[in-house]
Amino acid sequence: MKAWKIAGAVALAASLGGVAFAQTGGPIKIANVGELSGGGATVGTNFKNGADLAVAEINAKGGILGRTIEITHADTQSNPGVARAQVQKALDGNPYVLLGPGFSGSVKVTASLAQQAGIAQIMGGEAAELTQTGNPYLFRTSFGQQSTMPKVARYIAEDVKAKNVAVIWVNNDFGKGGRDTITKEFAKRGVKVVADISTEAGQADFAADVAKAKAANPDALFVYLNEEESARILKELRRQNVQVPLIGETTLTGQKVIELAGDAANGARGHVGLTTDAPVPALQQFRERFSKKYNYVPDHNGIKGYLAVYVVKAVTEKMGKVDPKEFAKTLHGMTITPDKEPGILMETTYDQNGDIDRQSFMTEVVDGKQVVKAVLPKLGS
Amino acid sequence: MATLVNILIAGLATGAIYALVAIGFTLLWQTSQTINFAQGEFVMLPAFFMLAAANMGLPFWAAVLIGFNVTMLLLGWGFKRLLVDPMLRHGVLPLAIATMALSVFMREAVKEFFTAEAQPFPSIVPATNIDILGAVVSLQNVGALGVAVAAVLALQYLLTRTSVGHQMQATAQNPTVARILGVPVDRMILYTFLINAGLVALASLLITPIYLAKFSSGEVLGQAAFIAAIVGGFNQVRGAIAGGLLLGVVDNLAATYVSTQYRAAIPLFLLIAIILFRPQGLFGRAEERTV
Numbered sequence: 001m002k003a004w005k006i007a008g009a010v011a012l013a014a015s016l017g018g019v020a021f022a023q024t025g026g027p028i029k030i031a032n033v034g035e036l037s038g039g040g041a042t043v044g045t046n047f048k049n050g051a052d053l054a055v056a057e058i059n060a061k062g063g064i065l066g067r068t069i070e071i072t073h074a075d076t077q078s079n080p081g082v083a084r085a086q087v088q089k090a091l092d093g094n095p096y097v098l099l100g101p102g103f104s105g106s107v108k109v110t111a112s113l114a115q116q117a118g119i120a121q122i123m124g125g126e127a128a129e130l131t132q133t134g135n136p137y138l139f140r141t142s143f144g145q146q147s148t149m150p151k152v153a154r155y156i157a158e159d160v161k162a163k164n165v166a167v168i169w170v171n172n173d174f175g176k177g178g179r180d181t182i183t184k185e186f187a188k189r190g191v192k193v194v195a196d197i198s199t200e201a202g203q204a205d206f207a208a209d210v211a212k213a214k215a216a217n218p219d220a221l222f223v224y225l226n227e228e229e230s231a232r233i234l235k236e237l238r239r240q241n242v243q244v245p246l247i248g249e250t251t252l253t254g255q256k257v258i259e260l261a262g263d264a265a266n267g268a269r270g271h272v273g274l275t276t277d278a279p280v281p282a283l284q285q286f287r288e289r290f291s292k293k294y295n296y297v298p299d300h301n302g303i304k305g306y307l308a309v310y311v312v313k314a315v316t317e318k319m320g321k322v323d324p325k326e327f328a329k330t331l332h333g334m335t336i337t338p339d340k341e342p343g344i345l346m347e348t349t350y351d352q353n354g355d356i357d358r359q360s361f362m363t364e365v366v367d368g369k370q371v372v373k374a375v376l377p378k379l380g381s
Numbered sequence: 382m383a384t385l386v387n388i389l390i391a392g393l394a395t396g397a398i399y400a401l402v403a404i405g406f407t408l409l410w411q412t413s414q415t416i417n418f419a420q421g422e423f424v425m426l427p428a429f430f431m432l433a434a435a436n437m438g439l440p441f442w443a444a445v446l447i448g449f450n451v452t453m454l455l456l457g458w459g460f461k462r463l464l465v466d467p468m469l470r471h472g473v474l475p476l477a478i479a480t481m482a483l484s485v486f487m488r489e490a491v492k493e494f495f496t497a498e499a500q501p502f503p504s505i506v507p508a509t510n511i512d513i514l515g516a517v518v519s520l521q522n523v524g525a526l527g528v529a530v531a532a533v534l535a536l537q538y539l540l541t542r543t544s545v546g547h548q549m550q551a552t553a554q555n556p557t558v559a560r561i562l563g564v565p566v567d568r569m570i571l572y573t574f575l576i577n578a579g580l581v582a583l584a585s586l587l588i589t590p591i592y593l594a595k596f597s598s599g600e601v602l603g604q605a606a607f608i609a610a611i612v613g614g615f616n617q618v619r620g621a622i623a624g625g626l627l628l629g630v631v632d633n634l635a636a637t638y639v640s641t642q643y644r645a646a647i648p649l650f651l652l653i654a655i656i657l658f659r660p661q662g663l664f665g666r667a668e669e670r671t672v
Contacts (some may be wrong), residue, residue, distance in 0.1 A: 208636030
């Protein structure tokens with residue numbers, strides 16, 4: 001009787017093994033955890049749509065190494081606590097790679113989970129500290145603040161020739177990281193911060209903040225907020241007739257900001273790592289495909305989501321196998337070029353920290369459109 | 382000086398919008414003991430009615446007109462008949478809880494139909510500036526303040542100078558006696574719900590260009606208006622007006638001259654001080670239990 005039980009157990013194990021084997025040969029599972037609602041809905045929705053577009057394109061061409069991609073989406077509600085729970089849930093499903101979240105605060109609390117699981121996390125966060133913790137599984141889709149802020153500070157000091165600057169920032173990990181980094185860069189270049197104004201995520205009324213900045217009489221304003229708040233403050237800056245140059249980063253001149261702020265966005269300048277307005281044919285073609293599918297023009301988060309999936313494709317094809325453990329090692333130090341992987345849009349190099357190096361752009365909003373004023377080369381070129 | 386003038390006008394403009402919403406709180410409380418915890422969402426929703434109408438290709442003025450009418454129908458008549466009347470029989474607390482549930486429903490419904498992203502909303506006042514006391518002041522702020530003050534004055538006229546207003550006051554003071562004297566109490570109560578709907582629609586039209594149309598924008602407004610109503614006096618319309626204006630100005634002054642980080646706490650300090658030292662509010666009437 002005992003022998004029969006053992007034989008039965010062996011047969012069951014064999015059949016389960018067969019199922020497991022069938023799964024490894026099935027679709028490649030990618031889990032995306034992003035800000036689909038709450039304050040970061042613009043970020044997460046764009047990222048999701050970009051990723052979905054890439055998945056659809058890759059699957060239409062036969063997938064990766066002959067296997068299709070299956071992507072799932074979970075909503076962090078723009079809340080780091082929810083993000084942690086959603087990432088844990090996503091990791092429990094044994095994905096090949098984890099995408100997102102987009103908010104630095106949410107990345108900060110979830111990175112250790114992906115690291116423990118040994119799963120590569122390709123995220124949208126830009127806070128400088130994220131890739132400085134020695135986590136070998138964390139990768140960016142855009143520049144970190146340590147790469148962008150020196151460029152922005154140099155532009156404000158040398159091109160705008162501002163001596164006194166007011167800094168308005170959002171009091172979360174993203175905003176604080178940016179504020180701390182640019183303040184150091186300003187100090188190096190002899191630019192004085194005459195007003196240091198923190199605002200809250202989701203803040204609706206910026207009348208007092210703008211009045212404070214205006215009263216400090218700066219030569220330029222550095223605005224570092226999330227998209228919706230950027231739109232609100234641009235409208236308030238217009239209402240209070242602030243005439244000094246408004247300079248920020250990607251989140252000040254994004255498509256969604258322009259749509260929300262309307263005319264008030266005109267004149268705002270921003271350093272942008274990724275923009276569909278860039279004079280790069282591959283980016284413009286992406287913009288057309290995205291707009292056709294979703295009926296709106298993507299912002300940089302849409303490009304981030306798209307690129308993240310093509311990074312997965314490039315790495316997997318380089319390895320020649322679907323190996324989650326080997327993925328992170330392969331991506332460190334890897335350069336992906338558009339001639340080998342057109343979906344990567346621009347030549348991209350990952351360093352040993354998971355930071356990214358590629359071209360970037362200085363933009364200005366002119367007549368409701370983001371116009372690229374200068375192309376800045378890769379740091380390593 | 383220019384900064385102070387700007388801040389005062391911006392604070393008064395925001396405060397006047399708070400006041401519109403707070404008046405709604407007090408009207409509903411006085412005539413039907415309804416504490417509407419969905420009042421913030423009542424301000425958020427009309428903007429989406431207007432946007433929906435505008436998305437159908439209508440000119441903005443027509444979209445605004447439709448938005449006002451739909452708001453009166455759904456958030457005035459519908460709210461009273463479908464939620465307040467059935468729930469009020471069970472007491473004030475179940476009704477208050479039902480309005481909380483309604484606020485969640487409204488937020489989620491907007492998220493479902495319009496996505497969770499903010500939408501741009503046009504302003505009825507052009508985005509230009511005017512000179513007041515040497516300060517360059519936004520015409521939008523002055524316009525919002527002017528429209529809100531005009532609405533409040535019109536409401537005061539209705540309540541104090543017209544027969545309908547007197548009947549509404551009688552209903553608020555003692556519905557039983559008012560009924561004996563031939564006042565159509567039910568109709569007067571319905572009027573207060575319709576007035577509340579009109580006020581929130583107006584507040585929505587004025588505040589949404591600044592806050593943007595978003596499912597969550599009612600949370601801040603609802604809380605601010607509730608505090609304004611308590612600070613001013615929950616049982617007096619003039620209290621709600623004073624509370625709203627005071628809150629708008631104090632919030633902006635505190636954020637400018639004290640701390641932007643702690644600005645959210647200032648209205649709550651004000652609320653605690655009022656509850657401790659003048660529980661009936663600045664202009665409210667002390668009420669005693671009847672039993």
